[in-house]
Amino acid sequence: MPGMSGRFSTVIKAKINRMLDKAEDPAETLEYSYQKQMELLQNVKKGIADVVTSKKRLQLQQQKLEQQVVKLDTQARQALAQNREDLARVALERKQFAQTELQGLDSQVQELESQQQQLVDKEAKLRSKIDQFRTKKEVIKAQYSAAEASVRISEAASGVGEEMADVGMAMQRAVDKTENMRARANAMDELEASGAFDDQLSLTAGQDDIDRQLHELSSASAVDDDLARLRAELGQGPAPQQALGSGDPAQTPAPAPAPPTPSEERPA
Amino acid sequence: MIVRIATEGQYDFPDDDADRLNELDNDVVAAVEAGDEEAFLTAFASLLELVRSDGKPVADDVLEESDVIIPPPDLTFAEAGHQFTGDGLIPD
Numbered sequence: 001m002p003g004m005s006g007r008f009s010t011v012i013k014a015k016i017n018r019m020l021d022k023a024e025d026p027a028e029t030l031e032y033s034y035q036k037q038m039e040l041l042q043n044v045k046k047g048i049a050d051v052v053t054s055k056k057r058l059q060l061q062q063q064k065l066e067q068q069v070v071k072l073d074t075q076a077r078q079a080l081a082q083n084r085e086d087l088a089r090v091a092l093e094r095k096q097f098a099q100t101e102l103q104g105l106d107s108q109v110q111e112l113e114s115q116q117q118q119l120v121d122k123e124a125k126l127r128s129k130i131d132q133f134r135t136k137k138e139v140i141k142a143q144y145s146a147a148e149a150s151v152r153i154s155e156a157a158s159g160v161g162e163e164m165a166d167v168g169m170a171m172q173r174a175v176d177k178t179e180n181m182r183a184r185a186n187a188m189d190e191l192e193a194s195g196a197f198d199d200q201l202s203l204t205a206g207q208d209d210i211d212r213q214l215h216e217l218s219s220a221s222a223v224d225d226d227l228a229r230l231r232a233e234l235g236q237g238p239a240p241q242q243a244l245g246s247g248d249p250a251q252t253p254a255p256a257p258a259p260p261t262p263s264e265e266r267p268a
Numbered sequence: 269m270i271v272r273i274a275t276e277g278q279y280d281f282p283d284d285d286a287d288r289l290n291e292l293d294n295d296v297v298a299a300v301e302a303g304d305e306e307a308f309l310t311a312f313a314s315l316l317e318l319v320r321s322d323g324k325p326v327a328d329d330v331l332e333e334s335d336v337i338i339p340p341p342d343l344t345f346a347e348a349g350h351q352f353t354g355d356g357l358i359p360d
Contacts, residue, residue, distance in 0.1 A: 008293050008296045008297045008339070008351070009315075009336045009338045009339075012338070013334065013336060016337060039354075118275075123351035125328045129329065131329075132328075136331065155332075155333070159331030160331055162272070166272065166275060170340070173275065219332070234358075
């Protein structure tokens with residue numbers, strides 16, 4: 001390419017050309033070439049179906065996490081009603097973790113959604129190019145000498161070939177990304193099954209101690225907020241802000257543990 | 269000339285702009301070789317932007333090979349480095 005000495009843009013082109021060169025000479029076996037194109041079109045359809053399947057799996061995972069959030073919230077409520085703040089806190093910590101995961105899943109599902117749409121568009125484009133190839137090869141066969149026809153059809157086939165290589169690359173990238181998401185979702189399933197959710201940080205590997213502590217701090221305050229909210233809903237204790245601010249034990253109305261002596265004045 | 273942005277599509281790109289394209293391409297390579305991720309992201313974005321703004325999308329029924337193929341827009345820095353050392357996006 002005159003004027004294009006930059007390697008970056010030409011690296012892929014060189015590879016695609018090498019790949020096309022390895023394929024059978026399309027001009028030799030026209031019908032075979034067309035058959036091959038139709039086959040590859042089927043592969044694209046299959047690739048799209050794979051993306052849809054992965055998306056559905058992630059959506060299932062989403063639903064499970066949503067249920068878990070509700071369940072943990074209920075458990076926290078029950079624990080609090082029985083004055084088990086420690087248990088409530090654990091439940092709410094897990095809930096925070098599940099909610100964080102849920103947010104991650106949301107964006108992953110959206111990404112898959114857009115990849116699916118892109119693949120559908122590309123499939124339509126490839127289909128129209130293959131149609132064009134079919135028409136063109138008939139015209140070329142009718143109008144040109146055998147040698148000339150061979151060159152022209154070869155050119156057209158390369159054009160289609162490049163499009164296919166490109167759809168193939170788009171599909172491969174979508175599948176790779178999907179695989180990563182799937183692996184993560186599977187890992188979560190397994191962790192959940194093995195009860196490893198107890199260690200809420202086990203999924204965020206690679207964090208150092210400071211990250212960990214910061215995470216604990218921020219999730220602790222979210223948990224405090226949640227605790228205050230539940231208390232308020234259960235009619236326990238004071239307004240949420242107060243419960244949050246003071247580290248005082250909850251003022252429970254019913255069988256509050258009485259102070260050791262019913263004396264009225266306490267040392268200041 | 270025809271420029272393809274991989275996984276996106278082909279553009280009919282004015283020959284007059286080839287030098288600019290070439291410059292940006294060299295910037296991208298330089299950034300990758302220097303291990304400068306930020307410079308890579310900036311240069312690569314400019315490269316894509318140039319093709320999209322100055323090029324006209326090629327019709328779906330055109331069967332032409334591209335003169336230049338640019339890697340996919342979602343290319344990561346790690347993948348870019350891999351282009352020059354390993355098999356890259358398309359294994360040999």
